[in-house]
Amino acid sequence: MPEDRGPLRLGLLGCAGFARRRALPSLARLTEITLTAVASRDAGRAKLFAGEFGGEPVAGYEELLARDDLDAVYVPLPAALHAPWTGRALEAGLHVLVEKPAAATAAEADRLTRAARERGLVVMENFGFVHHAQQEAARSLLDEGAIGELRSLTAEFAFPPLPDTDIRYQPGLGGGALLDAGVYPIRTARLFLGDELEVTGASLREDPGRGVDVAGAALLTGPTGISAHLGFGFVHSYRCGYTLWGSAGRIGLNRAYSARDDFTPTLTLERDGRVEERRLVPDQQFTTLFRRFAAAVRDQDVAGPAHDLAQQARLVERIAATARRLPL
Structure with a gap:
């Protein structure tokens, strides 16, 4: 500067x-x-x-x-x-x-x-999305013990098929669901489980006509056994959220990755046999x-920023290398 x-x-x-x-x-x-x-x-x-x-x-x-x-x-x-x-x-x-x-x-x-x-x-x-206040709200509840000890995380980001001319269908421009949508659930896993994650399973569904993956899933496991179940793709109904599942309840966000500035997020807290929906304040994440x-x-x-970038790329690469590839 x-x-x-x-x-x-x-x-x-x-x-x-x-x-x-x-x-x-x-x-x-x-x-x-x-x-x-x-x-x-x-x-x-x-x-x-x-x-x-x-x-x-x-x-x-x-x-x-x-x-x-x-x-x-x-x-x-x-x-x-x-x-x-x-x-x-x-x-x-x-x-x-x-x-x-x-x-x-x-x-x-x-x-x-x-x-x-x-x-x-x-x-x-x-x-x-990492800079949106709704992530801090989920983290605070987790740290307070609102759902007991964290046992697993489920995160999904997927949407219906894109227009045929969309660059995300072009392999030469880095297209594919893993690099576009999949990186969000992967970043979520790192956000809550840290960087010592092992890829214990992965799959990618490929569109033979386009030469790119259009859907995928991954199972990651942390050093203490906490698991992350991730899903992503371009061939689904819309889903953009994650759930933290603990020994005594669950925390969920339903618009975790694409919240616009005027969007009012809803956090769901399940515990003691009750479901509570908390309306959070809009936030300007960008x-x-x-x-x-x-x-x-x-x-x-x-x-700090360089470390985050490198850890993210290593995990994405391990998922791509591990994945079983299947035709759509």
């Missing part, structure tokens, strides 16, 4: 629809970050985003990285481009906030985290995410 501790000067590397819908409106609320430049390979699209959210339009990613008025970049490109362009941004001396998955393999993650450490830069993977990214840069917290 600038020596005077002014706002973090951010460049947008890629004008993705998700960034326009969710991330950039949240960024606009902050004083800690200013959008300085917007890059797209389509000059018209860069101008459109810049006109809507501010910053100077730039025709091309290389031109953005060559600027001398940036401290960091946000990378919302297709999955297969995350690691290459994050690496190039780090080489250019820029901090990076990158959409999930930041890396598809442990080797990719190691290259990124090594580059960040060597240069004293922050590289953070964007899992917005605003909190950007604020924490700026704080990590300010505080030079290089190790």
Whole structure:
């Protein structure tokens, strides 16, 4: 960041629809970050985003990285481009906030985290849901012993088939259910069970015509025997939640991963033969995410975000390598 501790000067590397819908409106609320430049390979699209959210339009990613008025970049490109362009941004001396998955393999993650450490830069993977207050509400109840001792976790993120032209059906762009939807339940398992998780079973259902996995499941086990049962895919009815099952009850969230800013979450607490539904307050998870990214840069917290990124990639890779693959 600038020596005077002014706002973090951010460049947008890629004008993705998700960034326009969710991330950039949240960024606009902050004083800690200013959008300085917007890059797209389509000059018209860069101008459109810049006109809507501010910053100077730039025709091309290389031109953005060559600027001398940036401290960091946000990378919302297709999955297969995350690691290459994050690496190039780090080489250019820029901090990076990158959409999930930041890396598809442990080797990719190691290259990124090594580059960040060597240069004293922050590289953070964007899992917005982790920063929503509903996760803190579930954690607080668990820590208070509201459901006794945790025995298992079940987490699912799945939705109906996508349009045929969706990039998540394109293997060359890092498509597939594991890298798109599956990473959310995996991150949930790490959130509550830690990083010492063993993959004790996994399966992936593949669409032979498209060449990508469109559904999957995994069973993970922690060092004390607590299990995580994960499901994900593009061929289901909608499901976006998790359940913590303890010795004396259960805690559940039904919209854990895609809560919009105005959404009122409902937490379900089951214990003593009763079911209680608690309405939680709406929260701006992406605003909190950007604020924490700026704080990590300010505080030079290089190790924490890099560790999270690397642990996530290693677990995803182990699931992919372990999975039994079956045709849909």
